[in-house]
Amino acid sequence: MAGPEFEVPALTEYTEVPKIKEGATAHLKSFIAAEASQSYLGYPHQLPADWKERVLDRMGQVLEKYRSVRVFMDACVHCGACTDKCHYFLGTADPNNMPVARQELMRKVYRRYFTLPGKIAPWLVGAEDLTEDTLNKWYNYYHQCSECRRCSVYCPYGIDTAEITMAGREILNHVGIGQKYSSEILVKVQKIGNNLGLPGPALEDTLLGLEEDIEADTGVPVKMPLDVEGAEILLVTPSADFFSEPHVESLIGYAKVFHAAGASWTLSSKASEAGNFGLFNGNYETMRAIAMRIRDAALELGVKRIIVGECGHAWRVAYAFWNTLTGIGYGGDDPFSVELQKRLDPRYPQPMHICEYTWDLIEKGVLKFDKSLNDDRVITFHDSCNVARGSRMGTEPGGQFTIPRNIIRAVANNYQDMAAETIGESTFCCGGGGGLLTDDLIEVRVKGALPRMNAYNNVVQGQSVNFLALICAICKAQFTKVLPYYGFDRNMVGGVHQLVGTAIKLD
Amino acid sequence: MTSLTIFYSVLFYIATLVLLGGVAYRIYEYARTPAPLNIPTTPAPTSKGGVAVRMAREVVLFESLFKSNKWIWLFGWLFHVGLALVLLRHLRYFQEPVWFWVEFIQPFGKYASFAMVAGLAGLWARRFLVDRVRYISTPSDHLMLALLIAIGLSGMLMTFVAHTDIVAVKAFMLGLMTFNFHPMPADPVLMAHLFLVAVLMIIFPVSKLLHAPGIFFSPTRNQADDPRETRHIAPWAAALERDRA
Ligand code: HEM
Ligand code: SF4
Ligand code: SF4
Numbered sequence: 001m002a003g004p005e006f007e008v009p010a011l012t013e014y015t016e017v018p019k020i021k022e023g024a025t026a027h028l029k030s031f032i033a034a035e036a037s038q039s040y041l042g043y044p045h046q047l048p049a050d051w052k053e054r055v056l057d058r059m060g061q062v063l064e065k066y067r068s069v070r071v072f073m074d075a076c077v078h079c080g081a082c083t084d085k086c087h088y089f090l091g092t093a094d095p096n097n098m099p100v101a102r103q104e105l106m107r108k109v110y111r112r113y114f115t116l117p118g119k120i121a122p123w124l125v126g127a128e129d130l131t132e133d134t135l136n137k138w139y140n141y142y143h144q145c146s147e148c149r150r151c152s153v154y155c156p157y158g159i160d161t162a163e164i165t166m167a168g169r170e171i172l173n174h175v176g177i178g179q180k181y182s183s184e185i186l187v188k189v190q191k192i193g194n195n196l197g198l199p200g201p202a203l204e205d206t207l208l209g210l211e212e213d214i215e216a217d218t219g220v221p222v223k224m225p226l227d228v229e230g231a232e233i234l235l236v237t238p239s240a241d242f243f244s245e246p247h248v249e250s251l252i253g254y255a256k257v258f259h260a261a262g263a264s265w266t267l268s269s270k271a272s273e274a275g276n277f278g279l280f281n282g283n284y285e286t287m288r289a290i291a292m293r294i295r296d297a298a299l300e301l302g303v304k305r306i307i308v309g310e311c312g313h314a315w316r317v318a319y320a321f322w323n324t325l326t327g328i329g330y331g332g333d334d335p336f337s338v339e340l341q342k343r344l345d346p347r348y349p350q351p352m353h354i355c356e357y358t359w360d361l362i363e364k365g366v367l368k369f370d371k372s373l374n375d376d377r378v379i380t381f382h383d384s385c386n387v388a389r390g391s392r393m394g395t396e397p398g399g400q401f402t403i404p405r406n407i408i409r410a411v412a413n414n415y416q417d418m419a420a421e422t423i424g425e426s427t428f429c430c431g432g433g434g435g436l437l438t439d440d441l442i443e444v445r446v447k448g449a450l451p452r453m454n455a456y457n458n459v460v461q462g463q464s465v466n467f468l469a470l471i472c473a474i475c476k477a478q479f480t481k482v483l484p485y486y487g488f489d490r491n492m493v494g495g496v497h498q499l500v501g502t503a504i505k506l507d
Numbered sequence: 508m509t510s511l512t513i514f515y516s517v518l519f520y521i522a523t524l525v526l527l528g529g530v531a532y533r534i535y536e537y538a539r540t541p542a543p544l545n546i547p548t549t550p551a552p553t554s555k556g557g558v559a560v561r562m563a564r565e566v567v568l569f570e571s572l573f574k575s576n577k578w579i580w581l582f583g584w585l586f587h588v589g590l591a592l593v594l595l596r597h598l599r600y601f602q603e604p605v606w607f608w609v610e611f612i613q614p615f616g617k618y619a620s621f622a623m624v625a626g627l628a629g630l631w632a633r634r635f636l637v638d639r640v641r642y643i644s645t646p647s648d649h650l651m652l653a654l655l656i657a658i659g660l661s662g663m664l665m666t667f668v669a670h671t672d673i674v675a676v677k678a679f680m681l682g683l684m685t686f687n688f689h690p691m692p693a694d695p696v697l698m699a700h701l702f703l704v705a706v707l708m709i710i711f712p713v714s715k716l717l718h719a720p721g722i723f724f725s726p727t728r729n730q731a732d733d734p735r736e737t738r739h740i741a742p743w744a745a746a747l748e749r750d751r752a
Contacts, residue, residue, distance in 0.1 A: 067537060067542040070540050074533070074721055075715070075722065079583065080639055081571075095639065104643065116713045117710075124647050149548060154571060154574060154576075155571060156569055158725045158728040163546070284747075323739070324543070332738035332740075392551075397549065400549070
């Protein structure tokens, strides 16, 4: 690894709130998308002559379509409660990374063109003309937000800056300013079937290879079925689970759980990606088109249950939006929803998280473990933002916190939580979510990880923790990359189902 | 009728119309705009009843703010509770006979004004002292606090120092409500107080004071966490489905 070209923040016991440093990250700009991906997605790729009208027109449309944006534009009182809640502000000190200031970048324009006081007396209410400089700021700072929703927990009105960031990216795309990383992923997933852009045959090979590995390892023929029609369960998982370390260890874990439960399950080459970057870009139609692949695969394969692997934003989209977008869920009485519902097994929640599935089997006593196989590990669990603040597991609010921890405690002996104000609903983002997991943003990613790294360092020093367990593909990739910057071993990171896979007894 | 009475009568009719009409229109806008996706900040209640409880805790106790920042919570809560009591106490100028409980809270309302002004002063101090809050403050944020403090102080002046002719004020107000006009007393403190109140009423529907109705429409707080059981679909999204199905 080449040495970083920026200063890595020093670890401290508590994450201190920095004094603001104007412009500290104004120069950090993610690479802009080129023509190919933008035009595939139906966006221009350079600023059109009438960009100003287009921005305001699109903004007006967003305000008409999304109550969140409309209410959030009006309701903020500038109380400042959110100013010290964003990990990117804590790590960079750039005031535009304070949630309210990030919103303000858009609110200034909203006030100027959509409200009476802003039209009459812009200087009074902080309204500003829309200029190319505005768009530059939008682009930079809406790509220094991981849409983690931590700010929305602490705002007295629940103002969710993620909604503003999404709106900002959506508007920018419509005037040809897209982010290369997300834009290309959105093309790959739609053209090839997954974010990594790996075609069906490669997937098949990988799965066969993994089956051989597991059998060599355990002597048990654990299968990883692909495109099996008539299987009961469709597993939809982030494509990183097939090809990246440590993700693949969790895939092995899922397969072992299915094997031990005697379940009939399959993966799908069509739906070989749970991730849905349509969420990050705030475009409903793109998000829907990507989610529809899952519905189509489920109908084609004739499965009765849909289970989602370890991925944070994918779980938010699946849990909270699939029913709306694709009818995967209950309660819809339109023909579109009913068509799918009559195929699905009503005894189970749809979709279901792999942790819900595993925990249910553990509670029923179906799975057996040798916990001592995890004894070399002292484990802590990082709550991933989208799971923590945008979804649920089980039937009780907060199940998304208890269920993964219950699983860890059932399969391992040494577990230690990080400080309470850094987990659960208060969890700090890994620093790489929301479409920021790209090398051109490495400085933002490293600095944004600071609050999490501080909390982690405390349990490493104090409680000898040596394993950071996760249920998110983006967090896994981000931490493997960022831990070394802070002096930790990248192999400390792994999935909850990696722990399950280590301890599970197969026969 | 004196020109003073005419001025204040017209002012209060306009202010009332702007406040009621403006806020009603904003509420209509919020209600009309769909929330296409289920986005409560979780963990969230799973039922409508639970949502009502969550909302009540936010509105009455400022629960999220309490989690967030104890100083803002303290000052903000003092201010709002003070304001609420003061407003309720003011009901007596608009009714005859005065309801029992309005009578009952008079002494509390009287001293609540101290809490209100102290809270406002604390909030204002933060706008100078905390660099992050200074950075986000606009001139209108300062003016809003100045306006509320001026209303509070002019009111307190009349309550505790230079008593105004309450009977005459009440006659004026009841007169406005029944179109049976009585003169507006020519007390400068009262004139200032009522003028500032009218200004506050007029700017309400175009300012950040919209947080009061806004909180009830905030999707992260007013939605139940039930997306696997209920299909949320906005009319414009359902139209997409029909077109593309
Ligand atoms: C549903 C009723 C209301 C709720 C739940 C509510 C809640 C809040 C909260 C949580 C804050 C942030 C903390 C703070 O700065 O105090 C706030 C700020 C504020 N509220 Fe309210 N409020 C309500 C009604 C009102 C009304 C009726 C007014 C005035 C006429 C008002 C005036 C203000 C002002 C001026 C601020 C900003 C204070 C500052 O500049 O720091 N609020 N409100
Ligand atoms: S959503 Fe997360 S990253 Fe974005 S402003 Fe809020 S706290 Fe920061
Ligand atoms: S906490 Fe909410 S109301 Fe307060 S400044 Fe932040 S976004 Fe605005």
